[in-house]
Amino acid sequence: METTLTSQLERIVGTEDVAVSSLERKLYSHDAAPIPGVLSLFFKTLPDLIVRPDSAGEVAEVLRIASEHKSPVVPRAAGSWSLGGVTPVKGGIVLDVGKLKKIGDVSSDGSSVEVDAGVVWKDLMRRLDEKGSAVLSYPTSAPSSTVGGWVSTGGYGVGSLRHGHVADQIEALEVVTAQGEVLSVARDSVDPKMEWFVGTEGQFGVITKVRLRVRKKPAASIVRGVYVSGRDDLTELVRDFAKLGTPLYALKVLDSGLVTLRSMLTSGHKEDRSLVLLVIEGSAEEVSGAASAFEKIVAQKGLEPCADELAEAEWQERYWPMRIGRLGPTVLGAETVIPVDRLTSVLREMVLLGAKHDAQIGIEAHVISEDSVLVLVMYLADERKSLKYVTRLSLVREIVKIGLSHGGQPYGIGLWNSVYARRSLGKEYYTELRRLKARFDPQGIMNPGKFFRAETRFGIPITRAPYAVVMNALNVARRLQ
């Protein structure tokens, strides 16, 4: 059957764009997370083949053939996410959207641009910059991640504080459903609704085009920073800064542990206090107004501002949050969205967790709205030290739990957070999405075994957090070796 499937797909996309070699299959069997290979006991992570369509038409034909064969299809873009979204659970076809990379012209009123789903954020940002425009917000993985990937994971990132969730930036989507139907879904469309395809991680189909809202490149943009000793006053400080209003484009905290770790990597700047960074953008007037307000707050609180060049240099480093991996050699991480007024408590608990497990921890907190913060906790590990690594992996779950205990949410679902799906989506929306799954993907071929609930390769539901299950399996495997 696989040979027929392969040759049928080859007829659609050409032999060059179908891969079946063992090397390629291995490389498409995982995402960015360093998860032990024993996973294959539970999940059929090795795909049967990888296919690279180059148009919505080809995507539709691939999906029709996959439906015919009842073959799982895993949409994959840059593979920069770490929650198992692109990791096959039941083998099947990995559908790489890398060839969908056309960038259209900015609309005549300068308000939007249509791009293929596989367009890398960095490329789009550069193209817009040349035309005097800019995206509203972007993930810090912009040097590799794609527009379609961020829409599918439903993300927050740089600029969310001002412009909201990625969903708020989409004018329209083109989606190919599991049965090969090409849908154009506008923002105001009632059925299908656009939101069904945002943050649903490839469960309903493959996004092929996105019309994104864009803005005029701001006339002025500055970065300011301030050092903070201890964590007690962070919550209040962040709330005060958040009140700077519209000119504030981004606001983030580099916790002292992270600043210290990063200092270990540079020969120059040595620092061990937390650093709060602000990006202020707008007209020259707006920017200087907000800059004065910032200075006033800093002076009132008796804090030490960070030199402007250093703040700027730190901001330029925003794309490389995992630099500290060099000290690992492995860096693991987990994210949670928490209410802003719990920032200090959450940071404290995270640091205690690290100390308890003797793990070096580095935290970035991105303020994504006036009342919520996305907390990214990274910690060092060593993938090569199998037994200790297993224990280290369990911290991921502990980190999410701390977030939840403060009224927070896990960030993203994928495979690893599927146990929290109901909670993340809300019971009602979860039920609605399940109903829609049956409508758009009646055979359940799209990215199966995750999101709604994790399932093993044999379709057995995993009711506990998949991490815990894998961990136990790893312990057993070690003992058997």
Next chain:
Amino acid sequence: MKTPELDKFVDETEPWVCTQCGYCRTVCPIFEQVGWESASPRGKLYYIKELLRRTESQQGVIDDEFVKRIFQCTLCVRCEGICQTKIDMGRLWQGIRAELGSRGLWPKEIQDLFDATVTQHNLYAMPNEQRTVWAMMIEDEILPKVGKVAEVGYFVGCVAAFTGRIAGIPESTVAILDAAGVDYTILGPDEWCCGNPLFFVGGHSAAVELAEHNLEKLRELGVRTLVTNCAGCFRSFRNEYPQLLGRDIGIEVVHFSQYLARLIEEGKLTFTQSKAITVTYHDPCELGRHCGIYDEPRYVLNSLPGVTLVEMANSRAESECCGGGGLVKGTNPDMSLDIAAGRVDQAVGTGASEIISSCVTCRLQMSEAARTKDVEIGIRDIAEFVADFI
């Protein structure tokens, strides 16, 4: 699996610090052409990690496809600059090639090039006595320079010496040196390949003999400053030799673009011609990213009367590769040319009428791409271009 050869090049943790963020994919000229993960830096790294796994049941195996992919790399090290964890990619790619070599797994083209370089002392397997064939038309002026004692040595390099199409580069170089009144020497048949093709495949131990020979000959002639147009020779003498031999080589190594800047600054090189022309400068990987030389060639071009220099969308550390490095020209000639064509296209986008480079290979690559793809733009080495102004 144990990888003793790889371990000589990078710390054993190096492959393990890859976070699989994928940034390197977006700058890699090979991934741009191929598009499969196996051709991306992170894909190769992931698989190297698989090979390194301790337990045999989990270990990957080295198959033909992996070998093919490892040699699809121009060693442009653009991946290093964008890397999340600053992995020492140049050394890593050399090391894994060395590892494959020690297992007898090099592709035939690589083995042939390697053997030619080691036995014939040039990568074209030409009789090495013909090293001055480029100077056929100016023999009377050049032959007296061969083997004479002088403080400045001009290292021509295999590519310029044996490739008739670019004989204009060494010809222009000596014309400029003469115009500036520089007393220089040429090794001629005593010039052996700098070893760059061997360094590209991690054949460092075989390069020791070449390095020692070249340095010995240069010492015999009293050379204090070595000048070369070839970005590869420059990188070998400047970066590889001291590391390979574990000592300071005792000779100042200067790229010809730097030397030009020096001659202009010292007032030794003046220009009598003026030409209203817009050019763009292509940073060769081995001169730019590998050696950090970006300013001097631009200084030279900006010093030329009438010349306007415009930059390409990707320049300096972000410069795109010409596709000619890493022996990809030998293993994957078509791909190599397609990469060059991409770079030429970018240059055309600037509106410049000529691309100026500081590397014999880049010059050859881009000229060939422009010719075969029918693109209207001039391509010259900085020596050829500057010679027109004296």
